[in-house]
Amino acid sequence: MATSPPDELLTKLADRLGPRGFTRDSASMGPWLEDWRKRYRGASAAMLSPASTAEVVEIVRLCAEHRVPIVPQGGNSSMVAGATPPDDGRALLLSMRRMNGIRSISPTGNSAVCEAGVILSALHDAAGAVGRRFPLSLGAKGTATVGGLISTNAGGTQVLRFGTMRSLVQGIEAVLPDGSLFTSLAPLKKDNRGYDIRQLLIGAEGTLGIVTAANLKLIDAVGSRAVAWVGLGSPEKALELLRLLESAMGEAIESFELVPKVAHDLVLAHVPGTRAPLAGDHAWHVLVEATAPMVAPSPEKALGRALMAAMETSVVEDASIAASEAQAEAFWRIRESISEAEQKDGPAAKHDISVEVASMPRFMTEAAAAVEDRFRGTRVIAFGHLGDGNVHFNVRAPEGAADWLKGEGLAVTSFVHDLVVEAGGSISAEHGIGQMRLAELQRVGDPARLGAMRAIKRALDPDGIMNPGKLVPVAP
Numbered sequence: 036m037a038t039s040p041p042d043e044l045l046t047k048l049a050d051r052l053g054p055r056g057f058t059r060d061s062a063s064m065g066p067w068l069e070d071w072r073k074r075y076r077g078a079s080a081a082m083l084s085p086a087s088t089a090e091v092v093e094i095v096r097l098c099a100e101h102r103v104p105i106v107p108q109g110g111n112s113s114m115v116a117g118a119t120p121p122d123d124g125r126a127l128l129l130s131m132r133r134m135n136g137i138r139s140i141s142p143t144g145n146s147a148v149c150e151a152g153v154i155l156s157a158l159h160d161a162a163g164a165v166g167r168r169f170p171l172s173l174g175a176k177g178t179a180t181v182g183g184l185i186s187t188n189a190g191g192t193q194v195l196r197f198g199t200m201r202s203l204v205q206g207i208e209a210v211l212p213d214g215s216l217f218t219s220l221a222p223l224k225k226d227n228r229g230y231d232i233r234q235l236l237i238g239a240e241g242t243l244g245i246v247t248a249a250n251l252k253l254i255d256a257v258g259s260r261a262v263a264w265v266g267l268g269s270p271e272k273a274l275e276l277l278r279l280l281e282s283a284m285g286e287a288i289e290s291f292e293l294v295p296k297v298a299h300d301l302v303l304a305h306v307p308g309t310r311a312p313l314a315g316d317h318a319w320h321v322l323v324e325a326t327a328p329m330v331a332p333s334p335e336k337a338l339g340r341a342l343m344a345a346m347e348t349s350v351v352e353d354a355s356i357a358a359s360e361a362q363a364e365a366f367w368r369i370r371e372s373i374s375e376a377e378q379k380d381g382p383a384a385k386h387d388i389s390v391e392v393a394s395m396p397r398f399m400t401e402a403a404a405a406v407e408d409r410f411r412g413t414r415v416i417a418f419g420h421l422g423d424g425n426v427h428f429n430v431r432a433p434e435g436a437a438d439w440l441k442g443e444g445l446a447v448t449s450f451v452h453d454l455v456v457e458a459g460g461s462i463s464a465e466h467g468i469g470q471m472r473l474a475e476l477q478r479v480g481d482p483a484r485l486g487a488m489r490a491i492k493r494a495l496d497p498d499g500i501m502n503p504g505k506l507v508p509v510a511p
Contacts, residue, residue, distance in 0.1 A: 068128070077119045079120045110154065115463075131150075158181065186236075204237055207220065207233040209245060221250070243492065258328050271396040283337065293421040312355050383429045385430075388426065394459075409450060432444065
């Protein structure tokens with residue numbers, strides 16, 4: 036494979052895409068050649084910005100003909116550098132941001148057909164305008180795109196009730212590595228025509244094709260919600276509370292986020308305008324959101340009764356239900372500002388892990404103790420989606436440590452991942468593998484799973500032009 040794209044290919048692409056769709060300007064390309072965490076920087080001879088599926092087909096067909104790799108990119112918000120090109124300049128950067136049209140939205144069909152470049156917050160607004168909503172949200176909703184969310188099988192704060200992106204995608208349009216167009220946008224409830232290519236593309240991180248559009252599931256808009264902040268003594272008590280709330284309120288419980296005292300205190304110290312929701316001191320906190328559709332009564336009274344019952348049985352130490360939308364948003368701001376506060380506090384080795392839900396409380400406490408015992412001076416901050424069995428298990432560097440992430444931080448990550456694998460879990464719950472976790476997946480991944488992944492990659496992308504160096508480890 037050539038070390039850089041041939042001039043013949045670049046000329047054809049420039050002619051086909053025009054000045055808005057083709058650039059070699061370093062200033063225009065610069066921000067998109069670096070991952071948003073600023074740990075990886077790549078190089079590319081050009082950035083391609085197609086405006087239609089037909090242009091994506093032509094791009095892939097020409098690149099396949101010349102065996103030139105393509106790195107697809109949406110909002111460039113990957114946590115694992117999954118959309119950053121290699122640093123050797125051999126790949127072309129394919130930006131999907133111009134393909135940002137919502138082709139159709141149907142309140143009766145509870146569906147929206149969106150192009151890959153549609154920003155998540157724009158989809159939320161469009162669904163809300165017709166009395167519906169798209170039930171997936173995350174901190175990067177202002178930059179993350181539909182194509183990226185599909186390619187990483189994104190999760191977020193509502194997985195507890197609605198599942199990951201995989202459960203919300205009803206149809207897909209994608210360009211495969213040979214330039215052929217796969218069209219399966221119809222939201223069929225039943226389809227037994229063999230392998231589900233749609234599901235294969237979800238979570239593939241652009242290594243098997245380029246998603247150009249998708250049919251996404253919508254649900255009724257929220258009529259009312261109740262948001263509570265709860266103080267309790269342990270992750271075990273938190274899981275007990277979740278089961279009590281589910282028994283009392285069923286599917287009304289939409290979000291259940293676990294926050295340790297250390298994360299709570301970091302936010303209050305580093306994020307202006309935040310304040311403690313509760314007066315007392317608690318080892319752990321939980322943010323709960325319950326919702327009801329337009330025609331149903333508010334869930335506030337039911338949530339209050341359930342929390343009162345939990346306090347009477349000593350599951351909960353204290354709780355506060357937001358008295359207004361402003362207070363509800365203030366509660367959520369604490370949860371959503373943890374990463375910002377961590378960044379201001381110093382470096383950390385960050386891990387996006389999952390284990391069986393029932394095992395997560397014990398894992399959190401035992402794994403944290405094991406890490407802090409082995410790596411003296413570190414502090415573990417584990418927080419997130421307890422009800423999904425997914426937490427962000429972050430290990431803070433010792434005070435004053437220099438270049439810690441490139442040294443001992445790597446050993447910490449391997450140690451954490453070994454504990455996760457021993458517990459039967461996953462080293463990536465919702466962020467993906469990208470290039471940041473590639474070596475670790477090869478080290479600890481199940482041989483049968485890795486072999487199957489490599490076989491699928493070879494079958495669909497024999498020349499390896501789709502997002503090279505991501506997700507699929509090279510065979511040893």
